[in-house]
Amino acid sequence: MEHKIHIYNTLSRKKEVFEPINSPNVGMYVCGPTVYGDPHLGHARPAITYDILFRYLTHLGYKVRYVRNITDVGHLVNDADQGEDKIAKKARIEQLEPMEIAQFYTNSYHDKMRDLNTLRPSIEPHASGHIIEQQELVRKIIKNGYAYEKNGSIYFDVEKYNKKYNYGKLSGRVLDDLQSNNRELEGQEEKNNPFDFALWKKAEPEHIMRWPSDWSDGFPGWHLECSVMSTKYLGEKFDIHGGGMDLLFPHHECEIAQSTAANGEESVKYWMHNNMITIEGQKMGKSLGNFITLEELFTGNHKLLAQAYSPMTIRFFILQSHYRKPLDFSNEALQASEKGLERLLTAIKTIDTLKTSEKSSLDIKNFKQKCYDALNDDLNTPILFAHLFDGVRYINSIADGNDIISSADLQELKETYHKFVFEIAGLKNIETNAASNDKLESVINILLNTRLDAKNNKDFATSDKIRDLLSEAGIIIKDKKDGFEWEIK
RNA sequence: GGUCACGUAGCCGAGUGGUUAGGCACUGGUCUGCAAAACCAGCUACAGCGGUUCGAAUCCGCUCGUGACCUCCA
Incomplete structure (x- = not known):
């Protein structure tokens, strides 16, 4: 090996x-x-x-x-x-x-x-x-x-x-x-x-x-x-x-x-x-009656839960601490995991949009090795994710034009993320049930193009209204220099 | 009571003898019509008291605190 x-x-x-x-x-x-x-x-x-x-x-x-x-x-x-x-x-x-x-x-x-x-x-x-x-x-x-x-x-x-x-x-x-x-x-x-x-x-x-x-x-x-x-x-x-x-x-x-x-x-x-998971510092146990079922966690239906947490959030939350350390449950910690995971998964999608250069401003081989080193050290997943988040900054920075990457390195970077995040850490993108719905997609695009027209006419009242209403409906809009991006939350 | 762990910044969590881990939150800046996202910068801690050492969050001792196991549990 x-x-x-x-x-x-x-x-x-x-x-x-x-x-x-x-x-x-x-x-x-x-x-x-x-x-x-x-x-x-x-x-x-x-x-x-x-x-x-x-x-x-x-x-x-x-x-x-x-x-x-x-x-x-x-x-x-x-x-x-x-x-x-x-x-x-x-x-x-x-x-x-x-x-x-x-x-x-x-x-x-x-x-x-x-x-x-x-x-x-x-x-x-x-x-x-x-x-x-x-x-x-x-x-x-x-x-x-x-x-x-x-x-x-x-x-x-x-x-x-x-x-x-x-x-x-x-x-x-x-x-x-x-x-x-x-x-x-x-x-x-x-x-x-x-x-x-x-x-x-x-x-x-x-x-x-x-x-x-x-x-x-x-x-x-x-x-x-x-x-x-x-x-x-x-x-x-x-x-x-x-x-x-x-x-x-x-x-x-x-x-x-x-x-x-x-x-x-x-x-x-x-x-x-x-090690164990604790709830407010105390071990969770059947006999203690303080356990939260996974069903409750996924639906948010429990008095201790401020919201529902997706299975991937739970998985990521668990992987953000080392398996031999006790892990204390809290809404704050889970919400932090939820956002962190989103940042990570979004960056992985961004990889596909990156433009390549002659050279790279980061040593990808070394980056990859650090990921392996983390897991080789008694499955230190928190360290693995620390490295992967360093990479996230690099990816976003390339997208912003502050860093560069060669096409060979881009390929390796992409493979590294897929390997560690999806294959090994077993995370997956949260599927949105409407993502494959072509009709919904065209409707949203029609709305957003209308909004773009309003913006170009400096009719910000209309453009903001469209954005706010879509946002309420769970559709997040990100304006780009030459258009827009959206995703269903 | 016995045995064994652990105590790290606002929160979560790595590290374990000498170089600011990372995530979330917060603050300022860039970008934007305004946002969001992103980037840059800031917030820089190791329970307390002794000891070892050129140097300790990291090793040793004591104290305090928390937890686990000793009984089914992941």
Whole structure:
């Protein structure tokens, strides 16, 4: 590969050169959504972060298999209904089949992810479709002596595991600390130790989602599916595992323990974690009830929202901060992103209108290299956009006649923008539904030519009136030296 | 309580030992009949207190503040 990309590996807590296990193939697994609620702003961040990684690695010439799961079984709710499946609970509330709920929210997730212009993963496995494999992994862990049975449930023996391996290596926990600091929770009495976690859970009678097994009718443990589906589709050793920082502990720690207990070695080479989105400084979360769904964001229908924000604005907003930093939501910040994005996209359109000269007043090769350098440094998209905005000034300056560009450089500049903005960053022009309407276009042109006549006759009252009324109708006019330009907002 | 992050100009956000990141907002100028857009110029900050260093926003220590994880969550 021409470019060396550095990735921050949570396991080592530093940036490492990315070297795939079987170059040019890259295996990438990302924790996907639990499909029991509307997709929200928090889902957008990992989806976009790993979408950029997927796109960029592909762009660099790697053959990437991107696996992202759909969790449709097995997670617990945090209220009094101990041991009840999240999805089953919701099903009873809404009087629907559990799988109907899962399907509904899976569809909804897909719709919103498409709006955000994220590419579909190569494989999107469902937890419910891999119950047999999960049971196999449980058997393997039992056989290796790292799990025990209690009343039809199977638990992972963390203490025993920790004697040979290091439980806590990813999250930086020490088992002794966990031992002394674990909170008192109900439903833990079956476990030998409070930090042990379930591999298989016996289903209570009212539990709808259940599968037969050697041990009981029940459902798989919370962390099992990712261990199973990642190695099933990417091999026992694969390159990248990504997810939100909130999954670091216990989820990913347990995944490592499970894979190691089963196979004797861990599966993942690079662990990546995106940071959270906060609302007014506080984490957005289902249980906190302060989350904004993507639907609300796109329509502006939420008490915290001053207006609607387009999917591309959201995408750009997320890319303007680095994925490992927390990102605080605010209307002001989103409005800034909206305007910035417009400036960027307008400049890209301007490229096509530029006149060329003998030479260029900017080193395009160097400009392009700086864009690559930004992404190679742990996907630093804010820096990428800083460079792209420097380029915007250059483009506009050429249009104003203050800078020059050669035709070869113009071609390269155009390609660079298309590559980074559309192909890699995955942004796209906001489509205006009327843009392809020829009749509307001629009507606007008639109006604007009338306005031009009025202007030439110094009848500014009429010309301003036409401009103001069109502006109210959402048509923005920009006067040029020799005419006009317009666009539909 | 334990563990780990973070604290950067009006707002959002990069950087992380020596050269004004960038976006948005604001102010002045150019252009324009006036606007809009664009360009030029201005606004130049690193929580506080110590320490290391020729030099620290950047390294170290302490203090204060905020957040995350420890329990389902992206």
